[in-house]
Amino acid sequence: SQQGEEDPQALSIQEGENATMNCSYKTSINNLQWYRQNSGRGLVHLILIRSNEREKHSGRLRVTLDTSKKSSSLLITASRAADTASYFCATANPSSGSRLTFGEGTQLTVNP
Amino acid sequence: EAGVAQSPRYKIIEKRQSVAFWCNPISGHATLYWYQQILGQGPKLLIQFQNNGVVDDSQLPKDRFSAERLKGVDSTLKIQPAKLEDSAVYLCAxxxxxxxxxxxxxxxxxxxxxx
Structure with missing residues (x-):
C-alpha cells in the first residue's frame, strides 16, 4: 500500500470554514511535505516539517506531525474558493535518499 | 526566477507509437525528477538525476521508458512503444x-x- 495515505479522499466545505486533511505513513521519515495541485497544473510546495518537529505554521496553514502515530495533519484556516485543489502529502525516508513518496491526495472543494 | 519548463503540454498518440517529453529545470538545480501521475492518483517517481547521473531509476519500466539528462541541465523522457496504460500526466521537477x-x-x- 502507499506510503503516505491521505484522509479524507474528498472534502467539501463552505468559504470561511476550516479544512483538515490527514496523512498516515508506514516507515520512518526524514521529513514530510505537503503539496497543492490545482486542476491541470503541476504541484506547488506548501510546507515541510522535519521528523524532529511537531508543528509548523505558514500563513493560514498549520501542519502537525506525530511520529509515534506516523501521521500528519494539514489545517487550512478561513478557507477561500481559491484553496480548491488536491492536496498531497509526501514523505522522504532515510533509506530512499531524496526520493519523495506521494500519497493519493485529498480533493478539497471550497464553495463560495 | 523562471520555473520548470516542460513541453509539449499535451500529446495524443496511438499505442505502439513513440513519444518524447522535454524538461528544462530551474537554473542551478542539481537534481531533476520525472514523475508519472495517473488520473486520481499521486505522482509516482520514474527516475531521478543528480547533475547528469542517474540516482534512482528503480521504478522506471526500462523495457519501454528511457531518459537522459545532457550536460546536467535539460532532460528528455521517451516512451517506445507506448501502451494504453501509459496515459497519464508526466511531471518534471x-x-x-x-x-x-x-x-x-x-x-x-x-x-x-x-x-
Missing part, C-alpha cells in the same frame, strides 16, 4: 539539493493520451 527530500519545484506537466 527539480530541486537545488541532493539530500533528505528537499523541496521540489514542479513543471506544469505533459498530459499524454494513448489511444
Amino acid at each position: 527539480s530541486s537545488w539539493g541532493t539530500s533528505g527530500g528537499n523541496e521540489q519545484f514542479f513543471g506544469p506537466g505533459t498530459r499524454l493520451t494513448v489511444l
Whole structure:
C-alpha cells in the first residue's frame, strides 16, 4: 500500500470554514511535505516539517506531525474558493535518499 | 526566477507509437525528477538525476521508458512503444539539493493520451 495515505479522499466545505486533511505513513521519515495541485497544473510546495518537529505554521496553514502515530495533519484556516485543489502529502525516508513518496491526495472543494 | 519548463503540454498518440517529453529545470538545480501521475492518483517517481547521473531509476519500466539528462541541465523522457496504460500526466521537477527530500519545484506537466 502507499506510503503516505491521505484522509479524507474528498472534502467539501463552505468559504470561511476550516479544512483538515490527514496523512498516515508506514516507515520512518526524514521529513514530510505537503503539496497543492490545482486542476491541470503541476504541484506547488506548501510546507515541510522535519521528523524532529511537531508543528509548523505558514500563513493560514498549520501542519502537525506525530511520529509515534506516523501521521500528519494539514489545517487550512478561513478557507477561500481559491484553496480548491488536491492536496498531497509526501514523505522522504532515510533509506530512499531524496526520493519523495506521494500519497493519493485529498480533493478539497471550497464553495463560495 | 523562471520555473520548470516542460513541453509539449499535451500529446495524443496511438499505442505502439513513440513519444518524447522535454524538461528544462530551474537554473542551478542539481537534481531533476520525472514523475508519472495517473488520473486520481499521486505522482509516482520514474527516475531521478543528480547533475547528469542517474540516482534512482528503480521504478522506471526500462523495457519501454528511457531518459537522459545532457550536460546536467535539460532532460528528455521517451516512451517506445507506448501502451494504453501509459496515459497519464508526466511531471518534471527539480530541486537545488541532493539530500533528505528537499523541496521540489514542479513543471506544469505533459498530459499524454494513448489511444
